[in-house]
Amino acid sequence: MQAESFEFNPLSPEFQANPYDYYQAIRQFMPQLHYAEWNTWFLTRHNDCSAVLKDQRFGHEILKIATREELGWGDVPEDQRAVSAVFQSWMLNRDPPDHTRLRSLVHKAFTPRIVERLRDKAQSLTDAAINQLLDEREADLIELLAMPIPVTIIAELLGVPSNDQDAFRGWSRALAGSFEMTQEPEVYRQASRAADEFNAYFRELIAEKQRHPREDLLSALAAVDAEGDRLSEEETLAMCILLLVAGHETTVNLIGNGTLALLRNPDQFALFAAHPAGLAKTAVEEFIRYDGPVQLTSRFALEDGELNGMNFHKGQEIITIIGAANRDPEKFENPESLDITRTDNPHLGFGAGIHYCLGSPLARLEGQIVFATLAERVPNLQLAVSDPARRKTYVLRGLAELPVRV
Numbered sequence: 001m002q003a004e005s006f007e008f009n010p011l012s013p014e015f016q017a018n019p020y021d022y023y024q025a026i027r028q029f030m031p032q033l034h035y036a037e038w039n040t041w042f043l044t045r046h047n048d049c050s051a052v053l054k055d056q057r058f059g060h061e062i063l064k065i066a067t068r069e070e071l072g073w074g075d076v077p078e079d080q081r082a083v084s085a086v087f088q089s090w091m092l093n094r095d096p097p098d099h100t101r102l103r104s105l106v107h108k109a110f111t112p113r114i115v116e117r118l119r120d121k122a123q124s125l126t127d128a129a130i131n132q133l134l135d136e137r138e139a140d141l142i143e144l145l146a147m148p149i150p151v152t153i154i155a156e157l158l159g160v161p162s163n164d165q166d167a168f169r170g171w172s173r174a175l176a177g178s179f180e181m182t183q184e185p186e187v188y189r190q191a192s193r194a195a196d197e198f199n200a201y202f203r204e205l206i207a208e209k210q211r212h213p214r215e216d217l218l219s220a221l222a223a224v225d226a227e228g229d230r231l232s233e234e235e236t237l238a239m240c241i242l243l244l245v246a247g248h249e250t251t252v253n254l255i256g257n258g259t260l261a262l263l264r265n266p267d268q269f270a271l272f273a274a275h276p277a278g279l280a281k282t283a284v285e286e287f288i289r290y291d292g293p294v295q296l297t298s299r300f301a302l303e304d305g306e307l308n309g310m311n312f313h314k315g316q317e318i319i320t321i322i323g324a325a326n327r328d329p330e331k332f333e334n335p336e337s338l339d340i341t342r343t344d345n346p347h348l349g350f351g352a353g354i355h356y357c358l359g360s361p362l363a364r365l366e367g368q369i370v371f372a373t374l375a376e377r378v379p380n381l382q383l384a385v386s387d388p389a390r391r392k393t394y395v396l397r398g399l400a401e402l403p404v405r406v
């Protein structure tokens with residue numbers, strides 16, 4: 001694709017459905033693209049994205065140093081305020097020192113040791129799903145495997161009753177809708193209703209955990225909240241929502257996108273089937289690099305300055321397209337090819353810097369178990385349709401369904 005042959009429009013359905021051809025052209029011809037319509041920078045080179053994510057001149061709490069008016073932002077409509085309040089409380093959207101305080105409180109829940117304890121559970125869920133696939137010979141792999149495993153595991157880690165799963169699956173979807181680049185007010189209204197429902201749900205559950213603590217993350221957070229000064233009630237609720245949503249909307253797409261990549265690269269699948277345990281780690285990293293669940297993230301410039309030749313101004317949004325950075329030929333050999341043996345793989349799929357994905361040990365563990373088991377037990381897996389339907393999302397990239405047969 002030549003630079004002259006397309007107009008950059010991040011909201012166009014063509015761009016969002018298959019961004020990788022566009023990324024190549026943008027990275028080559030306009031790697032630091034100032035999109036005047038939004039006064040926003042789009043970055044596609046690995047070096048630039050990585051530098052922004054690690055540089056404290058870029059952050060989230062722009063409203064601490066500029067008013068909405070100065071930024072040219074309108075007021076948040078009443079019916080969208082709940083989601084806006086939840087997002088502002090997320091550690092994902094905070095800068096130090098609040099980010100540091102919030103992250104250190106949950107960090108202990110994600111130590112490799114605690115995550116390891118979930119290994120048996122993830123393995124038995126995977127085995128049961130694969131038994132079902134081998135019995136029935138055909139399935140939608142998203143429904144059968146990619147969705148239930150991450151959802152059940154995050155519920156277990158948090159201590160959320162599994163029979164409430166249907167409710168928060170819907171709320172989580174609605175909330176995640178507002179991560180997308182969209183100007184549809186209805187998306188934010190739905191997200192706001194979901195935020196209200198989530199808040200009410202977790203308020204009750206946290207009170208219950210304070211009365212009857214268990215060995216789970218919510219009980220630990222509830223105890224911190226009860227101590228008072230380290231975590232406000234709003235922050236506790238926001239943290240519960242963040243972990244639940246992050247657990248629902250990402251790893252499912254790692255499993256879906258990764259399986260599709262294998263099915264479309266039979267030589268890689270055969271190689272994996274020959275060495276499932278030995279290749280599980282590098283394969284998971286490669287799936288995240290090659291067709292990652294999170295395509296981009298963003299920061300605000302907190303001051304005027306310069307970075308790698310980009311002159312930025314306070315208040316401008318900087319969008320780091322990590323999906324494009326992960327295919328930067330300056331960083332990766334044969335970036336457009338899937339290579340599950342790739343060892344030098346510094347992808348940005350889990351971010352970089354202080355917000356580096358807190359759930360990455362869990363996502364890696366789940367991914368390694370699912371892919372290794374699939375490659376070992378179902379090496380003859382095949383796509384049942386030529387082009388499985390994608391979800392109509394871009395930032396969180398994934399499949400609506402993945403029909404397969406054995």
Ligand code: HEM
Nearest residue numbers: 091092246247250251254297349350351355357358359363
């Ligand atoms: C393959 C699956 C996953 C991918 C690709 C992914 C990706 C990411 C990325 C790119 C970031 C950084 C965002 C930024 O810098 O703006 C992030 C942060 C985060 N992720 Fe994940 N994630 C995954 C799974 C999970 C899971 C399973 C959980 C929780 C159980 C989780 C919890 C979080 C949290 C809490 C943060 C915010 C960390 C902070 O602000 O310090 N993620 N993730």
